[in-house]
Amino acid sequence: MIKFLLKGVFRDHHRSFFPAITVSIGVALTVLMNCYLTGVFGDMIDINAKFQTGHVKVMTWGYADNINQLPNDYAMVGVDNILNNLHNRYPTMTFIQRIKFGGLLDVPDENGETKIQGPTMGMAVDLLSENSTELDRLNITKSVIRGELPKKPGEILISDDFAKKMEIEPGQEVTLLSSTMYGSMAIRNFVVSGTIRFGVTAMDRSAIMMDITDTQSALNMENATGEILGYFSDNVYDNLRAETMAQEFNTEFSDPNDEFSLTMSELKEQSGLSEYLDYANHFLGILIFVFIFAMSLVLWNSGLLGALRRYGEIGVRLAIGEHKGHIYRSMIVESIGIGIIGSILGTIIGLGFSYWLTKGIDISAFTQSSSMMMPSVYRAVITRNAYYIGFIPGLFATVIGTMLAGIGIYRRQTASLFKELET
Amino acid sequence: MENNQIITIQNMAKDYPVGRGYFRALDDVNLKFKQGEFTGLVGPSGSGKTTLLNIIGSLDVPSEGKTTVLGQSIGELSHKKAAKLRNEHLGFIFQTYNLLPVYSVYENVEFPLLLLGMNADDRKKAVLDALEWVGLLDKLKSRPAQLSGGECQRVAVARAMVKKPQIVLADEPTANLDAENSHNILQTMEKMNSELKTTFIFATHDDKVKKYLHRKISLEDGRVVKDELIERTN
Structure with a gap:
């Protein structure tokens, strides 16, 4: 039976190729967006650390x-x-x-x-x-x-x-x-x-x-x-560690009444970077959330349309004697397969483009009058979460879309199958 | 089952909700079907033919009365048990064939056997037998889109018959076919009926079908108005 269903999936491009491509594109965009935005915000922090603030x-x-x-x-x-x-x-x-x-x-x-x-x-x-x-x-x-x-x-x-x-x-x-x-x-x-x-x-x-x-x-x-x-030895800014260090150092050495006493500031507390870092974290979070949500809607919709397109086929399967739960489960298994394949493909494509963008996009032409300490080349950064973030829209949205569409199978009146199948 | 009776319908009625009230699609139906019948439900549109077919096929349940198919009371079956009854004992033939377009002729006919969990060797034999019955052994690998309407309906007949069901329910099986194909299909079904003792119940308007019937049940406004045995004149 599994082999039979797989044959159907592979032969019907509307059930396999097109959904997998849609999922791949969505996932690739999500991964690329995540890497690029992380890189853009990271570059700003990194360049400040290197040229101006240190960690x-x-x-x-x-x-x-x-x-x-x-x-x-x-x-x-x-x-x-x-x-x-x-x-x-x-x-x-x-x-x-x-x-x-x-x-x-x-x-x-x-x-x-x-x-x-x-x-x-x-x-x-x-x-x-x-x-x-x-x-x-x-x-x-x-x-x-x-x-x-x-x-x-x-x-x-x-x-x-x-x-x-x-x-x-x-x-x-x-x-x-x-x-x-x-x-x-x-x-x-x-x-x-x-x-x-x-x-x-x-x-x-x-x-x-x-x-x-x-x-x-x-x-x-x-x-x-x-x-x-x-x-820091790994060249990655760790705000908690820097904050603790500065606090300990200042407790021991710093005296606001002595202009020549030493004081330590962490990166976040310098050059207005505190607000920038908070803003960057929130903005990045919101952007990624909105993007993932939008992609989820697209893929969810794709799952819904896929199930609607197969209304006739499902009707025949019900009439022949396949029970509703079996059809519902087989559709979910299909969507998990499509979701996984699409997510893996999309993640590979997204990482590929992100890797290409690690060389950066030169925006110096747009920043010539800027006096901010900002990089003139924005690069993507491939972080650990880039390897799995695409699976959120790719797998979960596809499966949830199919699950919601599949509820129609349970609500379907078998009594109207003859009429439905004859239109 | 007494006297080979495989379907018993007693005082059966079916209501459908319409607005705040109900529409009675079938009323006081009392029928018995024996094994091996070749019966047609005839009558104008809205007379209740398809509703009766639905209830016999466990796709719907009666509102009143009792309908027993192969010893199982249709009104008391769960969805799962109704699906099992359809899967094991009933075959369906639709007006528009409803073949699965991405599968070959062989695979379309094989599908009901996969649901039954039959092993590969038995499956192959049954599929080839069924396709031999309908004369489509040369089209095993063809897809439905490559077949004519008559050939598609023959595949649908093979799909309905492959598991050797005790009852085949056909809703307007010849409505989309020309005269020659209609006769071919009906002759095939008649042959199966006589050789396999499969009970065929048709819902039909088609005069071509009526010529093949052994029994004709006429329905009007949800009631059985005539139930007659027909002398065959070949």
Whole structure:
């Protein structure tokens, strides 16, 4: 009997091929949507963590209070000691120094006179030490557009867009005008070793990247830094863990009355990311729910139509002597089979497209005027739930649709079969 | 079953709800059918032919009176038992054939036997026998869409007969067929009736069918107005 029913399913494309294709498309869209939205929101968080906030950030109270002004006069001094203590206290985490500063970049002509001058935002990271983790973290090596990475002190990278605007070519000398951590003027010449694309609109507009030691020297910040960023070993932000860490750290070291006491902030508490993260989680949840619900309705409807189309066949089977429960169960088994096959196919297709989208979609053309720390390339991320989320609309909706349609079998009056089957 | 009586209908009535009241489709029907009858229910539309066929076929239940088919009281059967009765002892033939379009001729005829749980060898023999009866052994693998109307109805007859039911109920089996095909079908059924002693009960308007009947029960407004045995004039 099973073989007989299977033959019917495979031969009748309206019962097998078309429902399976409908389920596959619905499931593939659900998986792709889930991966892409997770990727988009994850990218925003990730890029903030890498460039700006870390998973946790250690600063002085004064620095944290005035963080928008990049107040290096509140920098931490004795960084080596602080880093050692942090490494000892949190051995599984990576801690790195960062200095951010503002300034003017002066481009001289062949006579040494100012040709072009423009405001710049500087970011100092460890570019030159052998065991630097920053090159990988910020994907610097692959982001160089022209020229090369700094190989010795006195060399800097400049955003490619900014370089074009300032008519700077790799190898050219520029002058940085900024202020030291003690408030006096800092002037230092650097050679532009290469241009870089940060992939962050706000930085691509006017940023330069320097080695941390060069910056400390230029800004009179020897053994001092504005920020120490901490990253979890798996590079995935865990809000609960970060919150606990920050709470413990602050209880021990933080004193709001002492501007130079240390304070730790988790990613979520910085740059308005708390609201963003909550918004992102809710929005992602709502989007995925709405999408799954819509797909469920489509597939449910497909199950209903499938059962209605087979009204005549079911009538004959009832008249021949198959009982209602047997027909109902066989339809549900069929829909489970179609649901599973469609869900597996759809999940594979959805994951395939998602994998392709892990390379990302470049939206930089739409974000040129944005000053938000947002990525200019949005990528899909294949998370664990991408492997099963498609089964919710794919399997359950199909089966529920068939079950509801099948109720008609129980309500059907066998007394009217002759009349029904003769129309 | 006394005197080979396989169907007994006593004081049977059937009401259908219409608005706040009831419409009496059958009234005070008393009939007995013996094994091997070739009987027609005749009468105008709305006279109750199909309703009577439904009740005998355990597709419906009487509102009053008692109907016994093969010793089982139709009004007291559960859905499951009614399905079992249909599956094991009754065959149905419809005006529009109602073959399953995705299955071959062989598979359409095989289907009732699968429901009976018959083993593969017996099934094959029974299907081939039935198709030989209706002269369709050369169309085993054809699908219904590839057959003519007459051939489709022959498949339907084979499907009804394959399990060798004691009773075959046919509602206007020749209404969609031309004269030649109608006669072929009726001759096939007549042959089965005489050789297998299967009881055939038809609901029909068709004069071609009436010529083959051994017994004609005339219905009007739900009542049996005439029940006559017919002398065959071949």
